[in-house]
Amino acid sequence: MTDLDRYRAAILRAFPDLAASDFRLLAESWDSTAVEADGLVFKFPRHEAAAGRLRKEAALLAMIRPAVSLPVPDLMLEEGPPLFSRHAKIPGEHLLTRHYDELPEAARRRLAEDLARFHAELHRLDPGRMAAAGAGPVEEWGGADRIGAKALPALTPELRPMAEHVLSAYDRLPAEPHEAIYGFFDGHGWNMAFDHGRQRLNGIYDFADSGLGPLHQEFVYSSFVSPDLTARLVAAYEALTGLGLDHRRITILTGMHRLWELAELADDPEHVSTMVRSFADWVATAGRF
Structure with a gap:
């Protein structure tokens, strides 16, 4: 069977x-x-x-x-x-980078606005009530030293300087300036039901990793679709909520998230190459920070 x-x-x-x-x-x-x-x-x-x-x-x-x-x-x-x-089932398919790259300007803007509204509505939920319903703290990544010790040896010599720059920048980040929110913390395209014919987002699913955590970390996952989507999402969220976000902090956290994932799987021969490639993809689009 x-x-x-x-x-x-x-x-x-x-x-x-x-x-x-x-x-x-x-x-x-x-x-x-x-x-x-x-x-x-x-x-x-x-x-x-x-x-x-x-x-x-x-x-x-x-x-x-x-x-x-x-x-x-x-x-x-x-x-x-x-x-x-x-x-x-919410009708729709995953939204991958190759799909996003083909979207026209109006569809990209609408997607960012829909996601910004979703996040803003989610963040208005009372953290205490969500904790009472079972929400816990999102998984902590740990310190830069621990992550670097696992991630750096797995990287190619070409990628290590950028990784060291990210680790150093992360280590110097001040505390999160906003209060903890209840958030999704998994907003990549594999959790989206996207209608490619209508070029519209039909819904969001898989809330198993949702929880209580830092506001800026909420905006690192959309980079798996495209850095352009992240930039548009952040701008739309700021316009909708009136909150100012630290764009440099989001960039550092995005790179750090890739390194954390690599560190978690550095001893897994089946997945380590995928994590290295994920960090390399981010480096190719990260720019200066």
Whole structure:
């Protein structure tokens, strides 16, 4: 029996009316596997920690959904066993760099404005109430020395000077000037449901990494789509909220995030080359700071 067969059997025990449906693996990550059938998405946690995050995500989404303009999943839990979640699929596909590069000016501006509104609405949620619903602090990256000790040996000689510059700049950053917010902290294109035909964002999903954290860190993830998107998003957010953001701080944090990811996977031969390439991609667009 394949993994898909096992997931299908678990789903049909709860929803026998889907017996004639076509099932397909939608996505697999370290935490979970997603299966799609008849416009529904079923997410199965792969271990106990992921199961806890799935429960937390369902509780948080119940508070997020009425507070934001963009559609987010209406996550319902099925206790099983095995535990899994169910929600209607938000129509759309990932937004990757190659897709963004083809968007005209009007679509880029609209996307940045939609994302800025989403973040502003999310950040208005009371951190205390979100903590009571299960939101915890986002994962800390740790100090520059620890990250550098793991990341620098994995880099090519050409990339090390920029990495050392980022580490030094990060080490000298003053404390976050704004109070902690409840944020998404995962706003890359793999968590977007983008309608490529209409060139519109249909929704956002995967809130497992959301939590309480520093405001400026919220804006590092869109760089995986494009630095241009980050610049537009930050400008739109500032205009919408009246808050001034430190653009240099966001740049440093963006580079540091790539190095942190590399440090976390430096001993993983399957993924380390991908993390090195990710940092190299950022260096190619970072400019001076």
